[in-house]
Amino acid sequence: MAQTAHDTHAHAAHAEHHDHGPQSFWSKYVFSTDHKIIGIQYGVTALMFLLFGFCLMLMMRWQIAYPGKAVPVVGTLLEKLLGEPAKGGVIAPDLYNVFGAMHGTIMVFLAIVPLAFAAFGHYVVPLMIGAPDMCFPRVNMASYQCYFLGGVIMLASFLIPGGAAQGGWTSYSPLATQIPTDGQTYWILGMVFLITSSLLGSVNFIATIIQLRAPGMTWMRLPFFVWAMFVTAFLLVLAFPPLEAAAVMQLMDKVFGTSFFLPEGLFVGGQPADHLSGGGSPLLWQHLFWFLAHPEVYVLILPGFGIIAEVIANNTRKPLYGYRALVYSVLSIGFLSFIVWAHHMYLTGMGTKISTFFQTTTMIISIPSVIVLTCMFISLWGGSIRFNVPMLFALAFLPMFGIGGLTGLPLGLSYVVLQLHDTYYVIAHFHYIVAPGTIFAIFAGIYYWFPKATGRMMNATLGKIHFWGSLIFMNLIFQPMFAQGMAGMHRRMYDGAATYSLANGQDVIGALSPGIIKMNINITHAAFGLLIFQIPFIWNFFHSIVKGKKVTGDNPWEATTLEWQAPTPPPHGNFAEAPHVYRGPYEYSVPGAAKDYTPQNQAP
Amino acid sequence: MSLKAIHIVFISAAMLMCVVFGLWALGEWRAADGTANLLYLIGSGVGFLALAVYGWFFLKKLKNVSYL
Amino acid sequence: MEIPYNVKSRPDTGLYNAKLGIWLFLASEVMLFGGLFTSYVVLRVNASAENWPHGLLNIPIGTFNTFVLIASSVTVVLGWAALKMNNFARYRKFQAITILCALGFLSIKSIEYSDKFTHYEIWFKDGHRQTGHIHQDGKKAWFWNTKTLAGAPAVKDAKGNVVKPASPPIAEFEFSPDATHYSDAAKHTKGEPAAAEHKESAHASGEHAAVKVKTADIKRLSAFVPAHSTYFAIYFTLTALHGLHVLIGAVVIAYIWGPGAKLWKTNPEQYVNRIEVSGLFWHFVDLVWIFLFPILYLL
Ligand code: HEM
């Protein structure tokens, strides 16, 4: 098994020629059934959506900081594209709602999940378990295509009269269906495609992990990343369908005039909605939505855990601390995440008994999350840490996720939520988890696996600039939001709460002080700073694909897991010779071993 | 679970449904007479028996097929 | 490149890939229909008895359809068993019956649907309600609602061509009411005497002679379409989604039965696997109906 990189290379290239002969550009890169190409397709598309979602937010931030002023640079373009709602380049309230709803939707369903779960999962999981591909390659292709179509529908909805959905990413009924534009219909259709895509993908993941593990790859020899993906896939398979059911019902409400989520005696715009049968339940939507959306937040973070675990083990050059504890924690997180959903609904009047139940489960689920974080912190102890770019991001992930997680605990308590519900405190809390949390994990993953996918390294200096800029500005953006939220500033206000400013001379309880309002401007500046520090990354990414420093072997980070034992970049079919696994995933610095790492497929 | 296993589950569920249907028809018949309800009652009983016989025959015939 | 365990089972799991795949897929389907069934319960618990239509579906037809589906499950399994014993001709015969059953089910369902689309309820301004049929020029009217009565201006496309001609407002129309209204049963359980025949479905109980109904007296008019009530909303959503599954299942089974049968010659084991996988899906679809039938038709 101890082949040199060169050998493997030649072998693989040879094998591929035998199997396929030359493939056309279309069948190789667009309609590919190769899990690695599909992973890259997901990755590139999702990165674009990440940038797009971020740009939406930048325009919103401008409007929050300087309400009523024309958006600089792109203002005229906005007016040309969107017409009335962006008159004079100013973001009208309706357009703010559109951007807000679509920022949330795009970030969650089109950017982060497709990146963290689909892109890395597709590329890395089959390699890590020593499989030639996924179980169902054509289903895999369909999964990407559904994702792509869903994205196109979401984007197209910006251009229809009245614009995209305005009801927030949560799309609460009756609001979402009673807004008189068609954006919500597109949103639902888009969601149906995205749900189908994630369903096809995750069924494939689970089947692959169960069926295609290489000989010797027992469950407890799986890298933690694979475990994280395994649980994530289960969450997607089981949590998404109820949202699909809800989406179908909302579509019926919107298109066929049913009243699934519309109560009796509803008034819309001051008029009684007599033509409706009524009798539906707005709470039903919220339950079905959060039954998905809470597991979904773990879908957003678990792949991040997985990536960080790999990067940390590799760069501390020692085994992960508490591998088993990590595995059991992630399994219990998966299970528990199905019974905490109504902690998003404390203020709906669903009753104190139910609140108490969900409050309890919420406190319980924080335990395994803390175990995961603790294990990763302890893993650093006594390691000889290599501070390369992936590791920097991984190290920053830990405290950032810590802040996000700890600030979430108060939100699990129903009486605290009386003050904090729907304020910027909530925004700050979950963004600490997804932005400097998951996004940092994604960056770590990109810098880490880039050499495997392309055969070239990304530039480390640019990477460090990218890292420090992102770290600083992320905190400058989200830290002040805690203060704003605790002062009572609500989310989803298009003028950044200017209406509630003390400066208006009102003597209202809860009016916001000038200091709180002024933070809006600082945050917006920081958001633009964050944009500037993404430029080195974007350049680095594309430039390194063609011009980056070539790797000298298959295993530039000297890692133990199987993906690094495959040729670089791995050909269709992956391994030159089907690997056999003899040991656990993190045999770093084993006393008495020849090197400070022992690959999983190295025979004893 | 193989097709055999789920078929057994399915036939049991269908038998259960016959029972529910029968009970429902009995209730309706008691409350408001009506020949239709009596027919439903008899029909569901026949259905139940037919399914039971079929199920037994099925188990015997596919003895050698695995449940997994 | 060959993907392992595509045909043969993996020894430690005892499964071939597609079988695991279909079961995972079915797990998600359980959650999908589970979400809808839960919604049914929630909506029903919230509804008052007068607003939860009852006895409007045709039970004999529903029962017949149920047995059609049960029969199709039986033939799927017998076909699979025949193929396992290498009896291809027998498999063909059984599976043909399955496909016919599926088509039969769908046709019967569409007849039921069209029945509903021409059956109406009127909420009068004085508070009473009636169900029945509307006749227009001697034919049954389809899909009317309150808005239809107000008439509509002509619809024109961008060039000014008339796409849909204007419909004049309707001041009065012909209506043949059913003998009973479903809310009578609800009153009856509250202790009021009810007409003896109220237990019969609306169809069996016959219709009264046609009467003229004035639009001015009407508060709301709706055919038995999803917008009629949350009951019909969930009824149509569930049965349409189920019908879609029947259709997909039938297409897949027919494909394997017809053009896909070439595989039997080249790779019989994989072919039998395909029958099993499609049969698993088919059983799931039928199982859903076994639950749908009582909760929609009987309860
Ligand atoms: C890093 C750059 C980001 C910034 C500066 C940012 C900023 C914001 C702000 C200020 C809001 C509140 C808007 C309002 O209430 O009016 C918001 C909402 C939201 N953001 Fe982000 N965000 C970022 C990234 C992300 C990411 C990566 C996600 C992915 C999960 C995300 C998901 C959401 C969601 C779900 C909402 C709620 C939308 C709604 O109210 O319906 N954001 N974001």
Ligand SMILES: [Cu+2]
């Ligand atoms: Cu939650």
